[in-house]
Amino acid sequence: MEHDSYERRLWIVAVGLLLIVASWPATARGEDRSPAPKGVQPREVTLENGLTILLVERHEQPTVACGLFFDVGGANDPQGKSGIAHLFEHMMFKGSMVIGTSDYKAERSYLDAQDKLRAKMNAEMDKMRLMKRRGGIDDVLDPKQWTPDYAAMKKQYDELVEAERTYIKKDEFSSLYTTNGGARLNAGTMEDATMYFVQLPANKLELFFWMESDRMVNGIMREFYVERDNVREERRLGVESTPTGKYNEAFDALFWQSHPYGVPVIGWASEVESITRDDVRDFYRIYYAPNNARMVLVGDFDSDKAVEMAKRYFGRLPRGIKEPPPVITEEPKPIAERRLHAEAETNPRVRMRYHTTAIGHTDEAALDVLAQLLSGKTGRLYKRLVTTEDAAIGEPRVNNQGRKYAGYFEVNVTVKEDRTPEEVEQFVLEELDKLRDGEITDHELQKVKNQVLATSVRRLRSNLGLMFQLGLYDTWYDWSYINEAPERMLKVTADDVRRVVKDYFDPKTRTVAIYRTKGGAPTEGEDPELAAILEKLSPQQRDRTKAMIKRIRESTDLDRLKPMLQMMEQGASSDQIPEEQKMMFEYVLKVLSARVAELEAADKESD
């Protein structure tokens, strides 16, 4: 299933929505929480086993967007088992004791035999890992390097899987949905949520209750190791074989020192490869329980009937075997700036991140407004970096992401190839400084607020979109966030913004990633002599040198260039230039003296 990161924040506004979303009459339902009559107002019902149900009726289209959200994600992966939440999400599509099998009892004997054999294979795999540590082999997944025992057991295992297939109804779970008009059937695992969703024709809502109540309790980890291989391919596809995937992962790991957010949701390769069927069974019993889930329905249905069905299908599911443990690890306050220098096949880029707050924190709204002030074509960063400095391409991406347990503020800029990421970083810092003490106009703030309002209305257009927002917000905070967050943003003042810049943008707490183009982007019309010199330098020195030469050539300020020339000439005669930089130094000196001579000649002419 696809792995959604949901980086973008979804804003919903209260104003004007009374007409849009059905507001529930305050009937005397014991289990209903009476919502304040404004904004998006889902009907909320909680079953005795703890399952929360959120319902929004909208009858424009004959469909229902259905979602089930579990309060578990990558951040809950146990030590040494990263990727388990995500891998488990895949397993939920593999059927149950009822779905996906023609004879569960018969199939079961093969599953047991597989488990027994797999335990032996795992032990042998441990031996191969030891061999790898000692240098005997270099890849435990390469069939040519397997021990004879492991190869024999793998063959035997494949035969058991083959035999089990007689009883497997291939992908019956997905087929039951899709042959009944289930569209957009998929799931997603994030750091703090795992969601399962489908959009059904309005007359087939009961199918959702049947299927989801069944897989919440009767799931069996059928075809487990094959699916684990698919997840491994998903990791190769999304991370390892992309130009920047590995660096992005390294950046996350650098930013989060202790918090599990530093571990990729898809898991580290070596750990994903070793998760076992036993591991996920324990995980299932704790986290996939009604008390750790909420269901959200948005669309064309009758909510009284839906609540009745929910009670019939889900009411009798037991609570989990124990309460899911909370994530307690906190990120310590960083004590020094961290930097990552990546050389990758990509445009030069700078990413700057600061630690901010968890979702719903009192400072979040001001940080969100700050992000908006910096975003867009009329935002401060585009104006400075693109229009004024001509140092970046495209719109800078700015984002304050408050997750369930902690959050960050990120600026991400694609740099023009004749400029350096460090220069751009400097410009961004200067813009942040201006916000720390300088003026923030009413017009700017009003624009942000207009956008908050419009974006919110726009995002209510799809049933699926509203369903996602309610489900995720309720998992991370409370569904009411959908109304509260924009309300809070509308109240933010210029002083609030200045204060959060002061409080959160401390250089010590920042993590910066500098991406340089691997091999250096060739500059058009470059002097071959310079090209030869640049080749010998580190990527960082290369960029700095190019930038310096560009600045010298563009400068018209003799008062600055002349003292610089003087200093460089003194330096050249002092023998203090490291050997490997001598050629570069001399080249820059040559450019500088040529530019000074050129400007002096021009001065003379104009005299």
Added chain:
Amino acid sequence: MFKRISLWVGIGLVVCATAALQAEGPLPDHPKDLQYAPLDFKLPPASQFRGVLSNGMVVYVAEDRMLPTFDMTVTIRTGSAVEPPDKVGLASLAGEQMRDGGTKNLTPEELDERVEFLAASLYSEIGRTRGEAGLFCLAKDINEGLGLLIEVLRYPRFDGERLRMAKDRMLQNVKRRNDSTRSISRIEWGFLMDGETHFGNRYPSSNTIKAITREDLFAFHRKYVHPGNMILAVAGDFDRAAMLKKLENAFADWPTGETGPQSFPAPDYDPKPGVYLVHKEDVNQGRVTIGHKAIKRGSPDEFALRVMNGILGAAGFRSRLVAKVRSDEGLAYNTGSRFNQGIYYPGNFQCWFQTKSNSCAYATNLVFDEIKRMRDEKVTQTDLDDVTAYYVESFPQRFQTRLSLMEAYVDDEYTGRDPKYWQSYVDNLNGVTVDEVQRVAKKYLHPDQLVVLAVGDAEAMKIGGHDKAPKLRFDVFGQVKQLPLRDPDTLKR
């Protein structure tokens, strides 16, 4: 130890819960036993929304009162297909700069400011065979938003500085075409199918970008952007009659020019079957595409082909490639097939997957087998029923908003498809039989003509060594040819 115990406790609970679910109440044992009420769904026909302004401009207008919003999409009869070959990139720049380069009355910065202050979105772009501009705004801002969109369409400024910045960005980005296997594969596949000279395979290079001037943009715009060349899709919170009047007034005094291209030339190229490898450093997964030429849209076999391809690889987990390559073998996260019935000329048939280097040849073999099986064996009635249902049952969900329905009708008008196409869509699918699926598979799938493109670590892909077929190599699928990476800018080797 703890693990063992919790496992047994877990299984105990499962058994209890299963029993509880089955023993109590009238819940069906299997979802197949669920009874559903019929769904009353009728797609409103195109004629209900179509209108023609007095200047001949066709509009599709629908009220959509759910939210206080307004959307308009303008489809423009043009495309990069008609730009001169020494100025490749012109259409795309003209499209983008209509919006980005400001208007006669507004500098680019003033236009940006107005659009962002209204929290609207306004865009324009030109692709290979069509241009498009669009507006979203709140219903209260309809007049101003519409005014801005028309100004962008009619009086672009093509600001020189914005154009320079856009060209700089393009010049930088043409160098990045070899960064990912995805990009390399997409470009190379186009060349392998349609040849290097077809307009669909023309890409801007630094030379053609530099040759484009501001005057070229004006000339391109003058020639193609006028009411005679536009079709509108409009939906939102308004009164339809009033909106038609508003559009009439807004476009009335804008004279039309000559009609843009109605069709686009087919490639003059026959793909050469065989295996093509492109080496890419530092990746541990190969990206494999397998296929050949398909056909043009409008064939009487269109629906049989759709179902056939659904069974092969386009109906999600219900299709054979996903079942085999992903679900049975654990070889790829993403696999499937497409049988593209081209609008103007034959599209192509392709199957794809991405798998670790040493599995590439093995997975290719599985795909070849499935293609052959489509021809050699009749599909089962269940295969047919499930895949037909996959398309038919989700049909009401195809047009989730009034805007998406209007856009579908505009698309039909633009490409000359029968406006009743969607009305008979479901019946046509339901009419497909098992025999027909096999007949079209035999007629349109050609295992002897397959082209295989694999981009990744060429050496590792060549060696193969999957544990189930350690000796299988790519050469069993045809002559293996390793292609050098192209120069990313010129795309020459």
